[in-house]
Amino acid sequence: MSITAEPTFTVVGQQASPEELAAVRERLAPALEILRAGVVERDAARELPREGVAALAAAGFAALRVPREFGGAGLSLTQLFAVLTEVAAADPNAAQALRGHLAFVEDRLVSSPGPERDAWFARFVAGELAGNAWTDAAISKQGLTSTRLSRKGGDWVLDGTKYYSTGSIFAQWIDVYADSPEHGEDVIALVRTDDPGVELSDDWTGFGQRTTGTGTTVFTQAAVLDAHVVPGSERFGYQTAFYQQVLLATLAGIARNAADDAAAALKARARGYSHGAASGPAGDPQLLQVVGELDATAFAAAAVVDAVSAALEGAAAAAEARWVGGGPTAEADQAAERASARGQVVLSASVPAAATRLFDALGASGTSVTAGLDRHWRNARTAATHNPWVYKARILGDKLVNDADAPLLWSVGSAG
Template sequence: MSDNVFATAAAKYRPIFARIAAGALDREQARELPFEQIGWLKEAGFGAARIPAEFGGDGLNWEEFTQLLIELAAADSNIPQALRAHIALTEEHLYHHHREDRSVWLQRFANGQLAGNAWTEPGVGGTGTVLDEAGGKLVLNGRKFYTTGTIFADWIDVTAKRPDGTDVSVIISTKTAGVETFDDWDGFGQRLTGSGTTVFTDAEVGPANVSAFADRFPYQTALYQHILLVSLAGIAKAVVTDVAANVRERKRVFGHGNAPLVRNDAQILQVVGEISAKAYAAEATTLRVAQTLDRVFASRLQNDDAEKAANIAIELESGQAQIVLSALVPDAAGALFNVLGASSTSTGKALDRHWRNARTVATHNPFIYKSRIVGDWEVNATEPPYVWTIGVAGADAERRTAAV
């Protein structure tokens, strides 16, 4: 990949990132979902940044794309997370394209169409959504939560089961009769990701859009985690921008401070420097994981042993990065208030959104379990899990727990 290719893509997208950043505070305060802003990215082709130029994309590798995603996250950390499922479904088609022709999907995405997600379900763990036949047609019935980005999307990447219990992946248009998406995500952070509920009621599915879940690209969980790392790294960059601007402009000083102006106070500058260093570490760590994503993508063309080793590496590295950034970035976002005083808690400034957003991102895929998984690899060479589910424990599980 030449520097010119990245420079061309960056020149196209960075002005849009600046426009997105300009309205981020107002959207946060009004709880206004970024339909318009995601529309700007669609029109510019950002959803095809990873797709080869021959299909109309930018042809960026993971390290290059990650750099731009971090810049987008610094402008508005909600948006990369809202695009998370689209990025993963794009990767699914890129991964398989050398084995079978996925041109139709690659061209759809290059034309600006986006995908959302419908994997997680409320209630009992596992998948209750069913793909069945009715009247000679395939129909989907179920209820999903955390359907991040679906409210902005043209397509939905859904996990379901056939009546015989077989796990399948289903892609369905958001315009299909029987598909409803609700903006009912009520978290205190990342409030504009569109992570609400999607319901499927006898929604018709094209047979060509059904595949075995077991055939999904193997590093999908690590990639999903990587986009959360991107959001954390972007939040840290935004914190640096805001703390520096507020210190630079601040006129009020404490009588027991160290300088006539806050901008010249050595203790304040030390804290700002520490925040900057944490942001640097977050970005550098995320870019390191991106390099490993490039290697695992390349390994699909190698032998099975090489591909397996690469998939273990990306799962572990994304987990290691998550463990560190989940503490590092909220800490940096909280330190902002140590240098700006009580006035920085003004709701008009909404500086607390950085901590709220970082802490919310850090709750995904709990890093305490990732710590155990990494430790088990280091000590026992236990291969990490690649897919897991979440849900309320069933009655049998509760009885087993009570009996222990």
């Protein structure tokens, strides 16, 4: 969708030069090494990657999308998700843990320009991260939330319990979805994690993505400033596609790491089978084929991420244009949603399959818990379980057959 008016400000239509992008990668490289170094041990012990995430924030990750004139790196969405794929290749848990932060930054990028938006840019540049708390822990009706923003004296306070608070345990802020009767609609409330009314728990028990900090958050009269309450209707329209794209980049990183780990393990193997196709495993064409298939899957996954990023770029440009008389954003939001759905359908099948296929290149020793190669399948299967792909496939089919639009928002809860 094209922008119909020339904006007086531009925070979306940006792209770092090759030299600037290389500098970003160089700054982040030590943090990626920290994440990569202990990933197997952290997975086994369910130890959160606190040091690595903090190192990423200190190296400027929090402000990758913030424009250069505000002190950020000024990356395009395509560049951002290419970098996030690299983070996921080092530790997919860290990549998914940053999901809420990246979405909140994107929301601020396309929000109304002014001092409040600029204040958030400054926080991101300073390395502050935002977590996520949107899903109610208690079973509630679809489309409703039991988390409530209300007045106490002259101040706003937040009460409720959220699950799937991905990344909040690493962050300084939490992006919370809440009911607000006084606003007449649901709102987004921004809460400090160090507020005495906020209790964060690392109680996620999934067999994969074990260290994303995806646990429970309890809010008890947590303080919220007036400036930190945003009507839900103002949230950026392509958010579901954006959230899904973080998972696609996570899956692409898993695919790349699985291919690299399989190649390293095959190269290091000394023992082979008498009925193999070569004297040694590293020269066996059948085993080399398996590694090649994994490499091809990783290549395809990265290409999918790039394609979805391109659709998101269009939605972001349309969202920003509304502040300068641009046209409707619905068409661009729909295009982004369909692109992310297509990517989800493909990668939800191909990446877990590749993470299983890697064992065909190895002997029984490849299943050793000390090697931790099973984490690739567990992580991929868990990441692919979010927002079930079967529904996305149906939605895509409904568009082709019946020209039906995709839902841009959905909720989890009881239908009764």
